[in-house]
Amino acid sequence: MKEIAIGIDIGGTNTKFGLVDKDGETLFQKSIPTRAEGDVNEFFKDLQESIQGALKNFPDVDIKGVGIGAPNANYYKQTIEHAPNIRWGTIVPFGEIFKKYFKYPMVMTNDANAAAIGEMVYGAAKGMKDFIVITLGTGLGSGIVVNGQLVYGHDGFAGELGHVIVNPNGRYCGCGRKGCLETYVSATGIKRTVFKLLADYTYKSELRAIAFDDLTAEFITQAAMRKDPIAIAAFEYTGRILGIKLADTMVHTSPEAIFLFGGLVKAGDYIFKPTLEHMEKNMFPVFKNKLKLIPSGLMDKNAAVLGAAALVWKEFETP
Known part of the structure; x- marks a missing residue:
């Protein structure tokens, strides 16, 4: 009988x-609407029906x-707390509701932490005990692994590198503060950088013809590869800030x-x-030339589902 994990990315x-099996082979995959507003039980009914059907x-x-x-x-409480795009309530007792619909053991964490475990189980971090995964999407997420274990802190929310401060008088962040790293280093952040550069410089750039809402990180990458000076400068600026904070x-x-x-890694x-x-x-001297900075080994795979499934092998398997 084949052992599998069910990986869910919300x-x-x-x-x-x-x-997903232990070797990372996805036997079946499906996507359903999250129904991120209203009654969370409607989401669970859809999820239960879809998983049972599979x-x-x-x-x-x-x-x-x-x-x-x-x-x-929250890994400890099995709750979803203050999620900006999931409006089922301020603090959703996800684990309690899960037990009403499923009989399986469950582990949950934020998506960046799941990506880190996915990297350890299925990706390029196999055999490593101390590493960090930085996810560069709409925001900046991170999963920190020390001695083979994810760092959660006492409350379950440790490791939010996207919200370290770059400039206390800097860009407004969705978290309510100013100058967070993800306002500079993310798909959204590099768009903001492009428009700042377009205002500051008079270089010819194909990016001048694109409205903010129409501009994507992918297009900025393509423009950089076509040697667009604003696109290249935007990546230089983004890399400088990221590099300093990684140091x-x-x-x-x-x-x-x-x-x-x-997506930014494709650049x-x-x-x-x-x-x-x-x-x-900017590295403290004792650490110079020791760190490997490399792309994720899951870039061309369904990393979100694999990362979620990897949590099962990490959490419930006896060594």
């Missing part, structure tokens, strides 16, 4: 789930558990590697080169 618009096609599997990655998920991060846990994941050297340069330039 997003503000859609929720993906998959049946399992009918796999009668000979042994389900070891369910792993869930969700925004602002700061190094002194806290001394990781063997930092993995970058997300390759345009983001990695300035990040590495400014990280090493």
